[in-house]
Amino acid sequence: MKVLVVEDDVELAAQLRTALTEAGYTVECAHDGTAGEYLGATEQVAAAVLDLGLPGMDGIEVLRGWRGQGLAFPVLILTARDAWGDKVAGFRAGADDYVLKPFRMEEVVLRLSVLLRRAAGHASAEIAAGSLVFDTATAIATLDGLPLRLTAFETRILRQLMLNIGRTVSRSELAEQLYDGDTDRDFRSLEVLIGRLRRKIGEARIETRRGEGWRLLPGDPS
Structure with a gap:
């Protein structure tokens, strides 16, 4: 953000x-x-x-x-x-x-x-999407109770998706929150970062909405 x-x-x-x-x-x-x-x-x-x-x-x-x-x-x-x-x-x-x-x-x-x-409408510092939990105060994410090792960029992406849980976040919106004003908006790099984050939290947790962006599921994938 x-x-x-x-x-x-x-x-x-x-x-x-x-x-x-x-x-x-x-x-x-x-x-x-x-x-x-x-x-x-x-x-x-x-x-x-x-x-x-x-x-x-x-x-x-x-x-x-x-x-x-x-x-x-x-x-x-x-x-x-x-x-x-x-x-x-x-x-x-x-x-x-x-x-x-x-x-x-x-x-x-x-x-x-x-x-x-x-x-964003969240009362607690911890936001949960099933067994995936993100603490907005410490920027620490856990999955099934175990801490995830995320890079700074992966943490920024997850924070944005968790604060907008269940809503599609557009590519431009995510890029705006990910990069500062001196950095080119590289959507290909964004795709790579999303892919890496998926591998750490579970491929099915992040839905790709073609032509729109990405959506984090509010619960655990079935």
């Missing part, structure tokens, strides 16, 4: 990129409000981590711009401001949650995973 990080502190943005990438996300970064507002409006992002104190446009302006365009992806605000009025302004502009600086990277990752699974 693709997460947009809008943070003017380049070092902090790099730390967030590393933590989120290690958690299995694809990450785009912007270092000012204008670029962040544009990327959020033009890239197919699943969620955004947004600083309030940005050059160009502040975070509240960016968030109002997204919501004004009908963009409903979850937004986690990062702010050094602890005044109640700033928090209220963020929520009124359309924020879903906030974290006060300084913070632990683990907290950002966990809060983001909660927002994403809630947006």
Whole structure:
């Protein structure tokens, strides 16, 4: 899944990129409000981590711009401001949650995973498709109770399929969540990655819908 990080502190943005990438996300970064507002409006992002104190446009302006365009992806605000009025302004502009600086990277990752699974309609951190279970908080997948050894790309694909369990995920949607903006969308590589994931979780668990995409079965194959 693709997460947009809008943070003017380049070092902090790099730390967030590393933590989120290690958690299995694809990450785009912007270092000012204008670029962040544009990327959020033009890239197919699943969620955004947004600083309030940005050059160009502040975070509240960016968030109002997204919501004004009908963009409903979850937004986690990062702010050094602890005044109640700033928090209220963020929520009124359309924020879903906030974290006060300084913070632990683990907290950002966990809060983001909660927002994403809630947006997908899942109440629990663990999503199950029969005996296949994916923990959205830790990005660990198990099959019949045993952990699966997945690559970073395989984990990203499985996360997207599990969050959309039972629904066909198109090739373009999956590619958007798998690759960052500097990487070419290689659909042949995507086919190879799906094939590898199938061999690890069971060939019949992922259905190919020709001309449409892929669908993860909600239960164990019969």
